[in-house]
Amino acid sequence: MGKKLKVGKTRKDKFYHLAKETGYRSRSSFKLIQLNRKFQFLQKARALVDLCAAPGGWLQVASKFMPVSSLIIGVDLVPIKSIPNVVALTEDITTEKCRQALRKELQTWKVDVVLNDGAPNVGANWVHDAFSQAHLTLMALKLACDFLAKGGTFVTKVFRSKDYQPLLWIFQQFFKKVQATKPQASRNESAEIFVICQGYLAPDKIDNKFFDPKHAFKEVEVQAKAIKDLVPLKKPKAEGYTDGDLTLYHTFSATAFLKADNPVDFLSKANEINFDNPELESHEATSDEVIECCRDIKVLGRKELRDAEEKKEEKKEEKEKKKMTVSEKKEEEAELEEEEMEQKLAELKAEEVAELRRKKKKLLKERRKQRERVALKMDLPGVSIADGNDSSMFSLVTINKAAALCEITKGDMKLADAMVEGEEDLYFSDDGDSDEVSLVSDLDDDDLDEIIEKQKEMAKDKAAKKKYVFHSVSLSLCIYLDCLDQWQDFKRCVFPPGKRARIMNAEGLALGCQIATSKKRSRDLVDGSFHRQDYSEDQCEVPEWFVDDEKKHRNKPIPVTKEMVEEYKAKWKEINARPIKRVAEAKARKKRRMLKKMESAKKKAEAVVNTVDIGEREKMAQLKSIYKKAGLGKEKREVTYVVAKKGSGTKRVRRPGGVKGQFKVVDGRMKKDMRGMQRKEQKKKESIYIVCKRHEEVGE
Ligand SMILES: C[S@@+](CC[C@H](N)C(=O)[O-])C[C@H]1O[C@@H](n2cnc3c(N)ncnc32)[C@H](O)[C@@H]1O
Structure with a gap:
C-alpha cells in the first residue's frame, strides 16, 4: 500500500513551507500579512491585543509590522513561547479572569x-462547532469593545454558518x-472568513445582550425579517430545515441555481454551487472569479452579488468598447496611412x-552668362565655347578631316562656325584617348602636313603614340578675331614662318596666358600684328635667298619676357x-593586392595559431612560410661584396675592416665585368634621354 496523499487541511501547502523557511510559527501568519497588506492596520497601531494567539504567528507579524516599542499582548488557552517585546497571557478569552x-x-x-x-476545539459535529x-x-468582540480605542480596528475570524450574517450585523453596530x-x-x-471592522464607534453604553449568543443571533433574525418585509415582492415560503438534514453545509447544482425563482434567497441557503453542466462551466460568462465564488458562496454578501452583477455589466461594456475601439483603430490607421501618402505626395511634388x-x-x-560673353564678343551668338565641359571640339584628336583642319587654320570662319554648331563632321580622332585634349588652330600649313603625316605614323605604330597638346585659348582667339588677315598676322607673330610648330611650349603658354588674362593685352597683340615685318610670300615675288x-x-x-617663359x-x-593616371592606378592596384594578401595571410596565421594539434616549432615554420608567400617575410639582409685578394x-x-653584417667574397674579374655592364647600361640610358630632350626642344 502506498502512502496516502494528504488532502484538505492536512496538506502541507506552500504557505506551510514558506512559514517554515521564514521562521513564522504558523502558516496563519501569512493570513494576517495579507489582511494587513489590504487594510494597513498594523503600521499605525501603538498597542495591540491578539486573542487566541498561540503558537504566536500573528504576534510575530504584529511585532514585525507595528512601530518599534509598541505594546503587544497575546492571549491563548495554551502558553505562547516568548516573543521579544510581546506579553503573552495564558487565559481563556471567554472568562472574566482573562x-x-x-x-x-x-x-x-x-x-x-x-x-x-480563535478556533475552538472542533470535531463533535458541524452545528456544535459553528x-x-x-x-x-x-x-472576542466583547473584549474588543472593552479595550479598543475609538476608531480602533477589530479583525476576527468567522465561520460561515447560519450565524455569519447575524454576526456581521452586530459588528456593524459597533464599527463604521x-x-x-x-x-x-x-x-x-476552509469555512473560515475574516471580517475587518474598522472605526470603532466606542458607544458610551453597550447592551450586554449583544454578546449573549441567544439574544444576539435572535436579534439579527428579527432584523433580517424586517429587511425581508421591506421587499415589496411576495413573501417567500418559509422553508425551514429539510427533514433529516442535520448539516448546515449545502451544495447545489448550477442548473438548480439558474432555475431558482429568487436567486438571492437561493444563494443565502447555499454553501457551494457545483457545475453539473459542462456547457455552463465553459460558458464565456463563467469566469474564474465566478467559479471561485461558487466554491464558497458564504464569502459573498449581497454587496458582492451586486458587485458581481455590476462587474458583468462593466465587462460587457468593455467588450463592446473594445470592439468599437478595434474598428475605430482600423479607421484611424487607414486615415493615418492616407495622410502619410498625401504628405509623401506633397513632398515629392515640392x-x-x-x-x-x-x-x-x-x-x-x-543664358545670362552667354549673353554677357556675346556682348563682350567672347562667344558667338547661340554658342558657348567657354563651356569648360565640352572641350572636344578643340581637340586635335577629334578632328578627322585634314581638309577641314586646313580650312580652319586658313581662317575659314564659316567652317569654324559649322564645326562649332556641329553641322559638318569636322572632327577626327586618333585612338580615342580623349584625356589629352589639344588645339590645332595655331599651326601653319607645313606644320599641318607634318602632323597629318605623324597621325598616319601613329596609326601604324600605336606604341609610338605621341600626345599633342594645344591651348584652347588660341582657337577661341581665332574665332574672336573673326578676321582671316588678323588671324594670319597673329599666327605669324606667334609662330614665325620657317619655325616648326610650337606645340604648347613655354613661350606659347606665356603668350596665350597674356591674351587670355587681359582684354587690353590681347587687343594690343592684334593691333601689333599690323607691322612692317608683315609680308606674304604669295603676294611678293622675290628671290628665294631674299625670302630665306x-x-x-x-x-x-x-x-x-624670359622670366615668364622660365616660369x-x-x-x-x-x-x-x-x-x-595609369601609373597611379597601377600603384593603387598593387596596394590593394598587398592588403588582400596581408588579410588572407593574417587569417591563415590565426588558424595556425589556434590549431592545437601541432607543436610550437611546427607552428612557427608554418607562419614563416605563410608570411613568406604573402611577400611579408623578413627583408633581405644587405650583403657586402668583398673582392678576393689575388x-x-x-x-x-x-x-675586412669597415664591413658590417653579412659579406660575400667575390671574384675581382666578375666585379669589373659587372661594372662595365652597368656603365654601358647607363650610357645607353643617357643617350636616349638626350635624344628625347632634343625631340622635346624641337616640339615633337
Ligand atoms: C488557529 S490557532 C491561532 C493561530 C494564531 N493566530 C497564530 O498565528 O499562531 C487557534 C487558537 O485558538 C485558541 N483558543 C481556542 N479557544 C480559545 C479560548 N477559549 N481562549 C483562548 N484561546 C483559545 C487555541 O488554543 C488555538 O491556539
Whole structure:
C-alpha cells in the first residue's frame, strides 16, 4: 500500500513551507500579512491585543509590522513561547479572569487593534462547532469593545454558518466599516472568513445582550425579517430545515441555481454551487472569479452579488468598447496611412518643383552668362565655347578631316562656325584617348602636313603614340578675331614662318596666358600684328635667298619676357613630374593586392595559431612560410661584396675592416665585368634621354 496523499487541511501547502523557511510559527501568519497588506492596520497601531494567539504567528507579524516599542499582548488557552517585546497571557478569552488580566496589563490604556484568530476545539459535529466558533467570536468582540480605542480596528475570524450574517450585523453596530474577506493563505476548503471592522464607534453604553449568543443571533433574525418585509415582492415560503438534514453545509447544482425563482434567497441557503453542466462551466460568462465564488458562496454578501452583477455589466461594456475601439483603430490607421501618402505626395511634388526651379535658375544663369560673353564678343551668338565641359571640339584628336583642319587654320570662319554648331563632321580622332585634349588652330600649313603625316605614323605604330597638346585659348582667339588677315598676322607673330610648330611650349603658354588674362593685352597683340615685318610670300615675288634672309632676320620679337617663359617651363616640369593616371592606378592596384594578401595571410596565421594539434616549432615554420608567400617575410639582409685578394685561392677570407653584417667574397674579374655592364647600361640610358630632350626642344 502506498502512502496516502494528504488532502484538505492536512496538506502541507506552500504557505506551510514558506512559514517554515521564514521562521513564522504558523502558516496563519501569512493570513494576517495579507489582511494587513489590504487594510494597513498594523503600521499605525501603538498597542495591540491578539486573542487566541498561540503558537504566536500573528504576534510575530504584529511585532514585525507595528512601530518599534509598541505594546503587544497575546492571549491563548495554551502558553505562547516568548516573543521579544510581546506579553503573552495564558487565559481563556471567554472568562472574566482573562478580561482582568488584560486590564492589568493595559492599565488605562486603550489598544488600536484587537485580533482574533480563535478556533475552538472542533470535531463533535458541524452545528456544535459553528456555534462554538460564533460564541468565541462574540466573546472576542466583547473584549474588543472593552479595550479598543475609538476608531480602533477589530479583525476576527468567522465561520460561515447560519450565524455569519447575524454576526456581521452586530459588528456593524459597533464599527463604521465592516468588510469580509478571505485571504489567499486561507484554504479554499476552509469555512473560515475574516471580517475587518474598522472605526470603532466606542458607544458610551453597550447592551450586554449583544454578546449573549441567544439574544444576539435572535436579534439579527428579527432584523433580517424586517429587511425581508421591506421587499415589496411576495413573501417567500418559509422553508425551514429539510427533514433529516442535520448539516448546515449545502451544495447545489448550477442548473438548480439558474432555475431558482429568487436567486438571492437561493444563494443565502447555499454553501457551494457545483457545475453539473459542462456547457455552463465553459460558458464565456463563467469566469474564474465566478467559479471561485461558487466554491464558497458564504464569502459573498449581497454587496458582492451586486458587485458581481455590476462587474458583468462593466465587462460587457468593455467588450463592446473594445470592439468599437478595434474598428475605430482600423479607421484611424487607414486615415493615418492616407495622410502619410498625401504628405509623401506633397513632398515629392515640392521636390519636383524645387528641382525644376533649380534647373530653370541654372538655365537662366547660363543664358545670362552667354549673353554677357556675346556682348563682350567672347562667344558667338547661340554658342558657348567657354563651356569648360565640352572641350572636344578643340581637340586635335577629334578632328578627322585634314581638309577641314586646313580650312580652319586658313581662317575659314564659316567652317569654324559649322564645326562649332556641329553641322559638318569636322572632327577626327586618333585612338580615342580623349584625356589629352589639344588645339590645332595655331599651326601653319607645313606644320599641318607634318602632323597629318605623324597621325598616319601613329596609326601604324600605336606604341609610338605621341600626345599633342594645344591651348584652347588660341582657337577661341581665332574665332574672336573673326578676321582671316588678323588671324594670319597673329599666327605669324606667334609662330614665325620657317619655325616648326610650337606645340604648347613655354613661350606659347606665356603668350596665350597674356591674351587670355587681359582684354587690353590681347587687343594690343592684334593691333601689333599690323607691322612692317608683315609680308606674304604669295603676294611678293622675290628671290628665294631674299625670302630665306627675311625669314632669318625679319622677325618681330614675341612680347614675352624670359622670366615668364622660365616660369612656364618650371610649371611644365612639375606637371611632367606628376605620375600619370595609369601609373597611379597601377600603384593603387598593387596596394590593394598587398592588403588582400596581408588579410588572407593574417587569417591563415590565426588558424595556425589556434590549431592545437601541432607543436610550437611546427607552428612557427608554418607562419614563416605563410608570411613568406604573402611577400611579408623578413627583408633581405644587405650583403657586402668583398673582392678576393689575388692568390687567396680557397682560403677562408677574414672580415675586412669597415664591413658590417653579412659579406660575400667575390671574384675581382666578375666585379669589373659587372661594372662595365652597368656603365654601358647607363650610357645607353643617357643617350636616349638626350635624344628625347632634343625631340622635346624641337616640339615633337
Ligand atoms: C488557529 S490557532 C491561532 C493561530 C494564531 N493566530 C497564530 O498565528 O499562531 C487557534 C487558537 O485558538 C485558541 N483558543 C481556542 N479557544 C480559545 C479560548 N477559549 N481562549 C483562548 N484561546 C483559545 C487555541 O488554543 C488555538 O491556539
